[in-house]
Amino acid sequence: MTPPYVMISAAALRVGQPLGVDLYLHDLSTNQLGLYKQADYALHASDLEQLRVEGKRHLYIHREAQDRYHEYLRLLVSDDSGDTPLAARVGAMDEVVRETLRECFASDDPNRIVNTAGTLAQMVLRVLDGSDFTTAELLQVVQHDYSTFTQSANVAYFATLLAKALGLPSADLGPIIAGALLHDIGQQEISDAILCKPGRLDDYELHLVRQHPLNGFRKLCRHDALLDGQLMMVYQHHEKIDGSGYPVGCVGDEIHPWARLCAVVDTFAALISIRPYRGPRTHERALQIMEFDCGLAFEPEMFQCWKKIIEDCSRA
Amino acid sequence: MLEKDYRRLFASLRESVDWQFELPATMNDFFDRQGHSAATGLNVRRSPRIRTRHKAVMHFSDPLPAFPRPAMPVAIYTNDLSRTGFGCICREQLYPGERVHILLPNCWLEATIARGRRLGPECFEAGALLSAAHLLENPGFRLPPWAASRAV
Numbered sequence: 001m002t003p004p005y006v007m008i009s010a011a012a013l014r015v016g017q018p019l020g021v022d023l024y025l026h027d028l029s030t031n032q033l034g035l036y037k038q039a040d041y042a043l044h045a046s047d048l049e050q051l052r053v054e055g056k057r058h059l060y061i062h063r064e065a066q067d068r069y070h071e072y073l074r075l076l077v078s079d080d081s082g083d084t085p086l087a088a089r090v091g092a093m094d095e096v097v098r099e100t101l102r103e104c105f106a107s108d109d110p111n112r113i114v115n116t117a118g119t120l121a122q123m124v125l126r127v128l129d130g131s132d133f134t135t136a137e138l139l140q141v142v143q144h145d146y147s148t149f150t151q152s153a154n155v156a157y158f159a160t161l162l163a164k165a166l167g168l169p170s171a172d173l174g175p176i177i178a179g180a181l182l183h184d185i186g187q188q189e190i191s192d193a194i195l196c197k198p199g200r201l202d203d204y205e206l207h208l209v210r211q212h213p214l215n216g217f218r219k220l221c222r223h224d225a226l227l228d229g230q231l232m233m234v235y236q237h238h239e240k241i242d243g244s245g246y247p248v249g250c251v252g253d254e255i256h257p258w259a260r261l262c263a264v265v266d267t268f269a270a271l272i273s274i275r276p277y278r279g280p281r282t283h284e285r286a287l288q289i290m291e292f293d294c295g296l297a298f299e300p301e302m303f304q305c306w307k308k309i310i311e312d313c314s315r316a
Numbered sequence: 317m318l319e320k321d322y323r324r325l326f327a328s329l330r331e332s333v334d335w336q337f338e339l340p341a342t343m344n345d346f347f348d349r350q351g352h353s354a355a356t357g358l359n360v361r362r363s364p365r366i367r368t369r370h371k372a373v374m375h376f377s378d379p380l381p382a383f384p385r386p387a388m389p390v391a392i393y394t395n396d397l398s399r400t401g402f403g404c405i406c407r408e409q410l411y412p413g414e415r416v417h418i419l420l421p422n423c424w425l426e427a428t429i430a431r432g433r434r435l436g437p438e439c440f441e442a443g444a445l446l447s448a449a450h451l452l453e454n455p456g457f458r459l460p461p462w463a464a465s466r467a468v
Contacts, residue, residue: 214412214431223412224381231382235411248409249434 005033005060008122010052011091011141012073013059014084015045019072021065025056033060057143070099077123093127094153096120101149101181105188113185114178114223121156121178128160129173135313144280146196146272148187156180157308158265165273165305166261172229176258179230183237183262186216198276213238214247223271232256237263240297261300264290264306267298283310318459319452322335325463326419329373333391337407340436346393346405353396363398372395374406375462377426378415384416387462391462394420395441404442405435410442418444423431423451426459 002093005024013019025036036059037043051059061069076092097120104116128138138157143150159180160255163173170264171307186194190212194205201209220226236259239245241252245263255263271286282290287307339346346369353365374392376385395403402418402425410416410429418425427444435441451459 153387218412221380221382221411226382228382243434248432248440250409251434254409254434 004063005059006063006066008061008177009091009095009141009143010048010057010059012088013043013048013051014076014088014092015043015048018042020059020277021069021072024060026058026060037084039065070096077127079128087137087141089127090138093123094141094143094157097124097153097156097181098143098147098149101152102147105185107151107175108188110219110223113182114220114225117178117181118174118225119135120181121174124156124160124177126172128157129164129170130259135309139283139313146275147272148184148195151266151273152181152184154268154269154273155183155262158269159261162261162265162302162307163304166302172258175227175230176233176261179227179233179258180262180265182220182230183233184212184216185219185234185268186212186214196276200277209291210238210246228260229256232259235259237266239263240293241299242296245297261302264298264302268306270308280291283314287311289298318457322344322424322452322457322459323421325459326373326421329389329419330371330391333373334407335371335391337391337438339393339405339434339439343435362465363400365396365398365403367402368394368397372404373419374404375417375419375460377413377417377460377462382410382414383414389419392418394418400446401430402446403441404444405439405441407438409434409440409460410444416444417462419460422453423449425449 019037020039022039024033026032027034037047038146073092073096077089093170099117100120104113107113112313126163138161142154142157156177159176160173163176168176190208194201194208197205213235217231220234223232233256235247236245236250236255239248239250239255240258240263241255241260242250243249267290268286271281271289272283274280287310290298291307292305294300328433345395350367351367353367370393372392372394376388379385390406392406394406395405397403404418404434410432412429414429416427418427425446426448428444430443430445432440432442434453450460
């Protein structure tokens with residue numbers, strides 16, 4: 001049976017405007033959802049601050065109200081008038097990206113998936129490239145739960161930051177974001193029992209997990225709207241420049257630059273996310289772990305650039 | 317007549333393709349190892365494989381849209397063959413989903429690349445799924461469509 005409530009991110013809430021749907025909060029003491037604000041209530045800044053202080057990053061809405069909520073999110077994302085705080089726009093963008101990916105990946109229709117990734121990439125680019133948001137704001141907004149959709153969304157945002165910092169041509173940004181949104185599509189063929197297994201994977205499970213770049217590539221390789229770099233982000237994002245990666249064991253320049261970029265941000269996004277078998281790593285710890293592999297797994301220039309982005313953000 | 321045309325085509329292509337690629341040093345005895353090949357580790361295969369190691373020729377019959385291929389066939393070393401699959405070694409990295417024709421002395425095969433693995437510099441192994449086999453000995457034998465004009 002489908003649960004009657006769906007979780008939403010507090011990051012997408014905007015002050016001063018009724019959401020149009022009832023909001024619910026999870027009460028830890030009763031383990032039940034309780035009405036937080038009614039649909040016509042305009043949130044105050046103090047409400048959002050209170051949620052932040054209490055560490056409540058998620059609220060709930062009725063499943064029936066989901067369409068209205070998505071419409072609210074889309075309006076928020078497309079509002080580049082300056083009236084909507086950037087944090088709320090980025091939060092709304094994140095919700096739209098993850099929810100839309102979830103829906104279209106489930107369709108298993110390569111055409112729909114590729115077209116949707118392209119549309120979402122333009123939206124992400126408009127929000128992240130067309131405004132003076134900071135990396136810190138973005139890092140505050142992104143989710144850390146372990147799902148393919150969250151991972152794909154975070155990799156897309158981080159890839160945008162890294163591609164810009166590396167000075168890649170602006171025409172490449174949209175395709176790179178779309179490629180990042182698609183990079184883990186092969187995981188759709190892996191069961192949740194394996195993806196969410198709290199313990200160590202056995203050899204066979206590991207073998208199945210390591211098939212995902214191959215599965216994803218097979219799914220998309222005949223699509224004529226995709227560029228070689230985008231397909232290589234799908235196929236090569238677990239390759240390492242010393243040849244110890246998979247599925248092929250390519251070395252150095254045999255790995256497409258977009259795939260090398262994807263490998264850096266994908267690993268970082270994975271390390272800072274909550275996994276079934278461990279909690280999230282801090283940004284500093286994630287960089288430390290990755291530094292061991294710099295020059296082995298990751299291209300040094302790309303890793304150093306990413307490290308600087310995150311360290312500058314921490315200092316700020 | 318067709319048999320002669322095919323043999324002439326195969327010989328001429330085998331002469332014309334570039335054989336300048338090297339197997340890794342660990343595979344020096346590659347051509348000496350023929351015959352049955354045991355499945356290893358997590359390789360789950362439907363049919364037993366037989367090592368059949370020869371020089372052959374591969375044509376990209378239907379490349380992927382994002383990865384154009386030359387019209388001219390390329391050199392390959394055949395690795396193994398089963399009822400449903402085919403393994404080879406070549407200079408280029410082959411991508412899953414690419415459809416190829418593999419020309420051997422007595423037949424040509426239609427196959428789709430399933431996986432690839434790097435063996436060394438400019439040396440890649442690939443596994444392919446067979447979709448059709450055209451044996452010279454079969455009465456309905458025909459040349460690959462792209463090769464018909466070359467054979468005359």
